[in-house]
């Protein structure tokens with residue numbers, strides 16, 4: 395068990411070569427049909443994902459950052475408005491808020507690494523319009539508590555569910571809790587394409603109608619522009635690759651959950667580690683393990699040791715929560731998030747890993763702690 399090997403954090407080339415034959419066939423088919431922009435592959439993917447999430451509409455866009463910006467715009471959020479979000483997220487979340495002219499307000503995360511519902515009320519002002527929970531690492535927030543605050547203050551919920559396609563809270567899918575949600579198809583995402591891609595999901599007909607228009611130069615059913623828009627259409631070739639992968643999406647989730655179970659079984663007796671809750675341990679949550687983010691003592695030393703032993707790890711967002719990007723002016727005191735960022739580390743978690751890879755990573759972590 396755990397024979398020495400190299401386990402990079404993600405094997406980008408393998409994401410293609412693992413399915414090279416299928417992708418080449420799809421490429422030839424799409425090219426031969428000349429089906430480049432907004433063709434049936436995109437439409438089928440939009441319908442498949444919307445129905446999977448349990449909402450009325452899917453709108454394929456260029457990336458998940460545009461998706462969030464378009465939802466905010468469609469809900470009329472703009473200058474003078476504030477949107478509350480957790481600082482443990484990609485800069486894309488507040489970036490989308492700034493792009494529509496509104497102000498992002500960062501709040502702390504809790505022990506589950508997700509937005510802390512208790513941190514919301516102090517952050518709400520007369521200008522707050524929306525709460526933007528981030529369904530991070532493939533886990534959906536305890537949405538009951540967030541919805542309670544939103545209802546009490548008359549706020550919208552708009553989800554950053556970029557990392558959480560298929561994740562559920564109390565049986566309900568990430569992306570389906572508020573006015574809109576979105577998914578990222580960045581190559582390292584659970585459902586990843588070979589470039590950029592994203593999708594809006596919404597049950598709100600008006601949001602969907604606006605989103606279809608805003609992603610396509612503000613055009614409506616005809617080529618007349620009905621409003622100012624942008625070009626952010628999900629590329630039809632990428633949609634075709636995604637549609638093929640999506641046929642066995644449950645298989646992809648099952649494999650990630652199996653790897654999370656392996657890490658848990660191999661590492662849970664190491665006292666220096668705090669591991670994510672293993673699959674099946676909490677009936678309220680169904681996690682899809684976009685990431686396997688642990689907390690650990692002597693994190694930097696562990697990371698260096700793993701690197702020496704050819705195991706790639708990452709600290710999310712380059713090692714800093716968003717409120718520490720000083721150039722952005724999001725200065726805030728968020729002690730829970732700060733403490734987490736002294737301790738958090740992501741172990742490899744993706745479909746290019748074999749069981750032996752997972753065993754080697756776990757064995758190397760154990761070796762570091764003398765376990």
Ligand SMILES: Cc1ncc(COP(=O)(O)O)c(C=O)c1O
Nearest residue numbers: 457458459484486556578580592
């Ligand atoms: C939490 C979160 N939000 C937003 C994004 C942005 O997604 P995209 O790269 O598709 O714009 C990402 C992508 O990494 C993400 O992880």
